[in-house]
Amino acid sequence: MASNSFLKRIDLARLIIAEFFVFLCITAVALRLNLAELITSSLSRIGMWSVLVLAMLPAIVSGIGPNFGVSLGIICGLLGGLTALELAYRLDEIVQFSPGILFLMAILFSLPFALLVGVGYGWLLNRVKGSEMMIATYVGFSIVSIMKLAWVFLPFTNPEMAWPIGRGVRVQVALGNRGLAQLLNNFLAIRIGEVVIPTGLLLSGALCALLVWFFMRSQTGMAMAAAGSNPRFAQAAGISVDRQRIIGTVLSTVLGAVGILIYSQSYGFLQLYEGPMFMPFVAVAAILIGGASVSKANITHVVVGTILFLGIQVVAVPVANAFTADWSSMGEISRKIIQNGVILYALTQAGGE
Amino acid sequence: MGAAPILRMRGISKSFHGTQVLHDVNLEIMPGEIHGIVGENGAGKSTLMNILFGMDVIHSTGGYEGSLEIAGKPVDIKSPLQAMEHGIGMVHQEFMLLPSYSVAENIKLNREVLKPNLVSRLFGSGLQSLDYERMYRDARRALGRLNVGIDEFAPIAGLPVGYMQFTEIARELDKENLRILVFDEPTAVLGESEAAHLLKAIQEIAAEGIAVLFITHRLSEIMEVCHNITVLRDGRVVATRKKNETNVLELAELMVGRSMQFNTNSKRQVQRGKPILEVKDFKVDMPGEQVRSVDLTVYQGEILGIGGLAGQGKIGIANGIMGLFPASGEVKINGEPLELNSSQAAIAAGLAFVSEDRRGVGLLLDASIELNIASGAMFGHGKFLKTWGPFSQTDRRAIRENALKYIKQLGVRCTGPTQKVRQLSGGNQQKVCIARALTMNPKILLVSEPTRGIDVGAKQVVLDLLRELNEELGMTIVVTSSELAELRSICSRIAIITDGQVAGILRPDDSDVNFGLLMAGQPIEKGA
């Protein structure tokens, strides 16, 4: 009986993925790969993505489903980051911002964008109930592609961002010059042997998760969950379902914005143009792998999913390479198969109309 | 006649998820006979027809017991397609039409006239061409049999509902082997003259030798066209009558008659306080339960029952007051006008609602019992929260204490306050719903279908609970129920809703006949 209900909770797809991860880890150990390096890069990869995966939570809980359009939030974050860098450049003569302040400024500047975009995006999603996932995907694609035009025309003057010749912002804007690269990763970083624990990065992910957790226990959070899991119940309880969905969308967008800044500081660059295009799919797949469905999710799913999915991505490449050098693309291929396989599986489980 | 019956249903029983909805139903129909089937909501009419039509809901829930015979041959109908092959046609309650097709294409839906072509000879009959000429001709002929001048080329979208209904009938008539035709509430969507035309058409169809099963709650229509009438109640055949051996009064009584013995609540009609809830010219646009114009007054401290047949609008009243469906008119609580179309306003005014759709509207199935109980007060009145300025956190301890109190008080059977509501039985779920409403500390409690889908023992408990709340706490309660017997056992007055209006208000000890007549839309003539 107990094992039966356990099996029901951890369904087959997740079991396979978890086993695959365990298999990879055992193989990595057996092959005497550099474990310290693997653990270090796993930790930083997990920390990088944690908030982006977390951004899926309010979206699913509020009933709009996995936020395939979190690229909107990502773009808001990038805009915030660029604005902060631009401001720092313009004020260089007057004041030098410390990296920490600059990072907070980036977050601060991205918030108004994220709030505004989130409200508009939520309004749109309220009008297309039942097709949110497809619409969100294409809204994301459209915005990313129109932003490619915008990156060319936006009046940024900071030479660290602009192409030396031609116009527009670079494809990748380096954060190292102003000490932003690895800022959180290095904050309170702990070194155990060769393993580096990016304490600041993990802490900021945990802080965001904690805030979301508190939010979910507030009146608004409870109302949002009610609206998401049973809109008719919520309506009868005097909750405005549409409003809760907008709140969920805004929250998801804001987390997307914060998430990309945390991601970018670890990566060392702001990735513009194509950069945000396919990031939502990774985040969606991660939370689904963690055990969420398109209509149900909690913090545990975020944590488990981020560790499993991003852990696999880090470990798979060296393991595959250890077998044969020709299998260099194996990491990317397995990511594609797992990521999209899991999303497909979740779609079939949703049971359609 | 004296011929063999065209359709014979023997010992039909069916249960859904453990609830028996049909018990040993027998039915026989002769060719050319119009056979009426009447019964209250939930009497089993639609389940019986679903069995006859081989609908998927029957087979995906374990099939049925008993046997079907068509023209003396036993048959087992597994799909609508097979039903069609046996010559059974059905005019459904909702339209089964495709809006962008023409009338003719709808009439010939999946029975298109085909002609082979070169490709179909090579690649199979699926690629045969449609023979539009002959489809139009067939459609014209079928429509001609109904004496209606509908343009067979016209697309369905934009036609008046009456035409849609006739298109559906024409589709059935066009089936060459049609032997049995089922009409499920065919006049519900029609205006008076269209309804009259339809009844005439039904008689003509029967005159051609087709057996007609006519399902309706309009007893006058039954008396007008049927040869024989079967009355269903609680999934059983309570009577089969010839038309000239019965009358509307008897049918009404048979239909409503008490299925369970409850103590009639006759002594409680005296205490009448001041009006607490006044409803004037109230209209609610609830699909399938349209409220057209209701005037009703509820007095402090009473239990008012709202009864009537399904689809007449009784369910719409409470839903409209609670702001769940678009409503207009005037509602006053303690003399204060209530803002309509706002659940928030209704809750703030001290109303609490136990919905008829327990699993859909009443509960968060995947949330804990304690959370469900607290949710109404939390969302409606901001209770169970610790707040710091704009920030709030749920007060877990208060929620737990409140839940434990009600679990004990109402006797909810569960493993504990954190059990998921989905795992509870229907009766216990209903108790959670009531606990949720009580936690909101309402001035008026609106309860819809309190005993729907729960077993007999639990029914009594829920009803006793409502009575106790009323007697001991003086709570004003408005109960809406399809089960008249229940209403009569706990209410002090019972309003019967017919056609979206109050047909009359009766005492619980009024006669069955009076209840039956009001429900069937007939005026009460004498004192009876």
Add this chain to the structure above:
Amino acid sequence: MQSKTTVLRESFVPRSIESIKQFLVSNMVTIMFVILSVLGYKVSGMTPFLFFMDITARISRNAFLVLALIIPVMAGMGLNFSIVLGAMAAQAVVIFVTHWGIGGLPGIVLAVALVTPLAALLGFLTGTLFNRTKGQEMIAGLILGYFAQGVYELIFLQLVGSLIPMSNPRLIMGSGVGVRTTIDLTGGLKYGLDWPGQYWGNDLLLRPTLPWTALGLSVLLALVLLAYQLRAEKRKRWSIPRMVASMVGIVVIAAWSIVQIRSNSQINWIRVPLLTWLVIGAACVGLHFFSKTKLGQDMRSVGQNRHVAAVAGIDVNRVRIKAIILSMVMAAWGHIIFLQNLGTFSTYGSHEQVGLYSAAALLIGGATVAKASIKHAVLGTILFHTLFIVAPAAGRQLFGDAQIGEYFRVFVAYGVIGITLAMHAWKHVLQSRSDAKPSGTEH
């Protein structure tokens, strides 16, 4: 007779104004793109020769793929983004046919013969998946495309050469494992259909010039229209203004062709791949025929309302699977046409945008998620690819940067799909709100 004509004459004037208005509103997207294309062409400063050469090639290359999307729309499954799988199947087959060194028209025929069962199998699997994700077919199709991309890469990047033995220095990477990232079909399948004579050493076989083709097409079109007008039932005939407008259009094209033929303009150097156009034409005729068959009617029935179709005895799931199989097979054929025209293709990228660009073209032609016809496909292909051709040049002219035009056309593709999807979903929500079962009489 008398009365009918008077009725016609009376209603002619007001109705035509009303219908023009309605025409403009319901074809807003298409009209907007016509204007955009014309403006783009003006701004780009392209010569007519370059433009017509490019558009001729692009129509031949893409039209068939766009046609592949029509059947699933008919069956109510929306835009079938899973046609990417059909394209992958086509590429897989093309790789093998190239490996065996069979080129020209025989190679094309072989590729078609091989890809058909493969695409049908993929279609069956995809259809089965779609039946388990009803209402979410489009997102499922999109994700399925990404998923299949992973599997495809696994096979051709990792397994070919290692588990699947294959050695061909033209196709396999230097390491011996994996298919090269670009494959050159020159001397093989390249122009196998477009230029069938090449295989037999006759360069000009089945390759008439563009003006002659246009002239031929307009005459054919005029004849077909007239024949229809004479033979069709009265109520199905085209209205007089519609007929006149179409005839004027046809005459303009014919006149243009004659002018070109009589001049010594460069346009006369442009040659049309007649066989390819015939195949596309046959697909159009086939689709038209198909829509009037029993299976076509079933698909439209299922597309309008699955429940009603099921009650009428149609096996909804089967019909939906058949729709996807047909679409997938057509996509595979279409992609073979695409590849032979392109001549070289990127092994791991050429199929990726097939779904996106085909869907965008169809929508720009005036189709919606619920309604698509051959007309939409043909018109959309022309408009979308016009934009594709002129956008970079226009970008360079306007902003000194061709990249901007490229960004713009990609945005247009995504944007038009996004907006159409949103509008369709919105309409659907409003509709289900308003016609939630007819209930009760309104006295």
